[in-house]
Amino acid sequence: MAQTVREETHRFRNFAYLFLFLFIIWLALTSSFYWQELIVGFSISFLLAVICHKNYLNLGLPPLGFKRIVFALVYIVVLFKEIVLANIDVAYRVIHPKMPIKPGIVVIKTELKQDIAKMILANSITLTPGTFTLDILGDKLLIHWINVQSQNVDEATKLIGERFEKYLKVIFA
Amino acid sequence: MDIIGTVVTGIGVAFLFLGNLGVLRLPDVYNRIQAGTKCTTLGAFLTIIGVGIMEPIWFWKALLIALFVLVTNPISSHAIARASRKSGVSLCKQSVVDKSEDFDDFGENA
Numbered sequence: 001m002a003q004t005v006r007e008e009t010h011r012f013r014n015f016a017y018l019f020l021f022l023f024i025i026w027l028a029l030t031s032s033f034y035w036q037e038l039i040v041g042f043s044i045s046f047l048l049a050v051i052c053h054k055n056y057l058n059l060g061l062p063p064l065g066f067k068r069i070v071f072a073l074v075y076i077v078v079l080f081k082e083i084v085l086a087n088i089d090v091a092y093r094v095i096h097p098k099m100p101i102k103p104g105i106v107v108i109k110t111e112l113k114q115d116i117a118k119m120i121l122a123n124s125i126t127l128t129p130g131t132f133t134l135d136i137l138g139d140k141l142l143i144h145w146i147n148v149q150s151q152n153v154d155e156a157t158k159l160i161g162e163r164f165e166k167y168l169k170v171i172f173a
Numbered sequence: 174m175d176i177i178g179t180v181v182t183g184i185g186v187a188f189l190f191l192g193n194l195g196v197l198r199l200p201d202v203y204n205r206i207q208a209g210t211k212c213t214t215l216g217a218f219l220t221i222i223g224v225g226i227m228e229p230i231w232f233w234k235a236l237l238i239a240l241f242v243l244v245t246n247p248i249s250s251h252a253i254a255r256a257s258r259k260s261g262v263s264l265c266k267q268s269v270v271d272k273s274e275d276f277d278d279f280g281e282n283a
Contacts, residue, residue, distance in 0.1 A: 025237065028234060029234060031230065031232075031233050083214065083215055087211050087212055087214075087216075090191075090192075090195065090207060090208055091188065091191040091195075094192075094195035094198055095191065101200075101204060103203065103204055103264065103265065104264075123247040126210060126247035132210060132247070132254065134258055135255050144203045144207070
């Protein structure tokens with residue numbers, strides 16, 4: 001019994017996320033709050049969410065909570081800071097006459113369980129200074145690093161993944 | 174508004190230029206992907222947002238397109254890098270370490 005209840009809430013959560021996501025996209029595309037547009041957007045988002053929400057059950061989306069929202073917002077700010085730093089870093093390496101690069105492929109570990117969390121971590125690593133993800137297998141990530149500072153798995157994890165993982169762990173706890 | 178938009182677009186174009194320069198200058202495919210991902214992500218993002226600032230009616234659509242670029246760019250670069258490593262493209266001479274052989278997906282187990 002408890003199992004079915006949990007499954008129901010899980011499905012409802014997926015449905016709500018998908019509906020909100022589609023409706024926000026509709027609002028951004030039409031950029032109008034005219035009531036006829038709103039009704040059409042509402043019904044289309046509702047219909048699509050009803051049809052499609054079962055496809056996303058395996059993603060492991062977390063329930064909504066105040067702490068999670070705050071951490072997600074902080075995470076977005078950190079991510080943008082890292083993106084800007086990444087661009088300046090790579091641009092510096094490109095225009096420097098001697099090209100101070102020291103490339104290599106290293107392995108790091110993650111403690112995240114859900115697929116969606118791993119995907120967000122891998123994409124964030126790709127967007128940050130000098131690193132991008134080649135492959136994920138289980139709890140290991142294969143990373144190409146333009147300026148290798150450590151070949152040890154734990155140290156590399158600390159240097160590359162730590163700054164995102166501490167937020168993602170709370171969001172997907 | 175026009176001036177802010179132009180400046181933002183200009184910064185974006187500068188980053189796009191540096192990204193292209195990186196693709197030309199860096200030694201192997203993986204380092205080129207580094208330049209091709211990082212600089213073009215921010216470059217495309219700022220260019221599109223700049224257009225959105227110049228034409229406020231388009232701002233939300235521009236933001237949506239920019240976020241789409243931001244989400245898909247890492248995935249495409251990941252796919253290219255993984256494919257080239259799997260098909261055996263070697264790293265450049267300056268490389269210090271290559272642990273991809275330990276990975277089950279790569280090396281001789283693949």
